[in-house]
Amino acid sequence: MKREYDFSTAQRGKFFSKSANLNLPVYLDRKSLSFVSRLARQRKTDLSSVVNDLIKGDMQLAQVMS
Numbered sequence: 236m237k238r239e240y241d242f243s244t245a246q247r248g249k250f251f252s253k254s255a256n257l258n259l260p261v262y263l264d265r266k267s268l269s270f271v272s273r274l275a276r277q278r279k280t281d282l283s284s285v286v287n288d289l290i291k292g293d294m295q296l297a298q299v300m301s
Contacts (some may be wrong), residue, residue, distance in 0.1 A: 261286070 263271065275285045 271282055271285045271289070275282050278285065
């Protein structure tokens with residue numbers, strides 16, 4: 236690694252894209268992971284689908300309660 240870098244010719248935002256889709260990692264505790272893994276196996280689907288379905292259900296519940 237250099238001691239100093241020259242950014243005088245750098246271009247701000249060169250790789251920025253408004254349409255970029257970021258997939259953020261979500262870390263579940265052991266008990267939650269076990270639960271959603273079991274549901275995913277039962278439904279023959281992936282973890283992301285199960286977690287998304289659970290969150291969507293909670294969102295609907297929260298809207299009804301507010």
